[in-house]
Amino acid sequence: DTGVSQNPRHKITKRGQNVTFRCDPISEHNRLYWYRQTLGQGPEFLTYFQNEAQLEKSRLLSDRFSAERPKGSFSTLEIQRTEQGDSAMYLCASSLGQGSTEQFFGPGTRLTVL
Amino acid sequence: KNEVEQSPQNLTAQEGEFITINCSYSVGISALHWLQQHPGGGIVSLFMLSSGKKKHGRLIATINIQEKHSSLHITASHPRDSAVYICAAKYFGNEKLTFGTGTRLTIIP
Numbered sequence A: 001d002t003g004v005s006q007n008p009r010h011k012i013t014k015r016g017q018n019v020t021f022r023c024d025p026i027s028e029h030n031r032l033y034w035y036r037q038t039l040g041q042g043p044e045f046l047t048y049f050q051n052e053a054q055l056e057k058s059r060l061l062s063d064r065f066s067a068e069r070p071k072g073s074f075s076t077l078e079i080q081r082t083e084q085g086d087s088a089m090y091l092c093a094s095s096l097g098q099g100s101t102e103q104f105f106g107p108g109t110r111l112t113v114l
Numbered sequence B: 001k002n003e004v005e006q007s008p009q010n011l012t013a014q015e016g017e018f019i020t021i022n023c024s025y026s027v028g029i030s031a032l033h034w035l036q037q038h039p040g041g042g043i044v045s046l047f048m049l050s051s052g053k054k055k056h057g058r059l060i061a062t063i064n065i066q067e068k069h070s071s072l073h074i075t076a077s078h079p080r081d082s083a084v085y086i087c088a089a090k091y092f093g094n095e096k097l098t099f100g101t102g103t104r105l106t107i108i109p
Helices: none
Strands: A005-007 A010-013 A019-024 A031-037 A044-050 A053-057 A065-068 A075-079 A088-095 A109-113 B004-007 B010-014 B019-025 B029-037 B043-049 B052-056 B059-064 B069-074 B083-091 B103-108
Touching (some): A005 A088, A019 A109, A031 A075, A044 A065, B010 B019, B019 B029, B043 B052, B043 B059, B043 B069
Antiparallel strands (some): A005 A019, A031 A044, A044 A053, A065 A075, A088 A109, B004 B019, B019 B069, B029 B083, B083 B103
16 A cells, blocks of 8 residues: 555543654655644644654644654654643645645544543 | 635535535635545545646536636535545645635435
8 A cells, every 4th residue: 555644543542641643654755744633624734844854833733742754754743741622633644745736645543532 | 814715514415416615715826625535534635726627537626716716516426425525725835735624515315
């Protein structure tokens, strides 16, 4: 399978716990994006990487959130001290970059914070 | 502020009907995307366009740059077309996509 993959697909956690999600982009894609989608809403941008460099972060990305892409391939998104308001679908997308804007999405990780 | 608005929010139609979903956006986009999201969350890219019209099977996407408006049409709709359809704009100077809230389409057999 050469698409974008995300793990885990579902995560249930208790408030205050830390969680980490992983995204594996399409292999030759330089750009990787994280979005968050709450129920009934469209996705909202969180952050994006060009190779290993994190080039933009949304104000939605509080200091409890951190994202990395250490080798310019897979990326992780960590949420510390989770809150119920963090419950959402976390979507990852990748694009070739270099003038190509089409983004390819992964299946998402659905987070439920109890 | 860069915004994307969609209408209608919900649409229910009989199988076979011609479907139109509308999207309006602020000035200054470099591309407009139409996406499909099925229950379970996965998003599939349907079209990316910056001018004119694109067609794929029963799906047609059009964009009018002057009017800042795009439409997604589905001909001969089928229950398997039931999904949430989302438009998303890429604005000049931004790498991110700005999404509409989606249109939930239900096709009744």
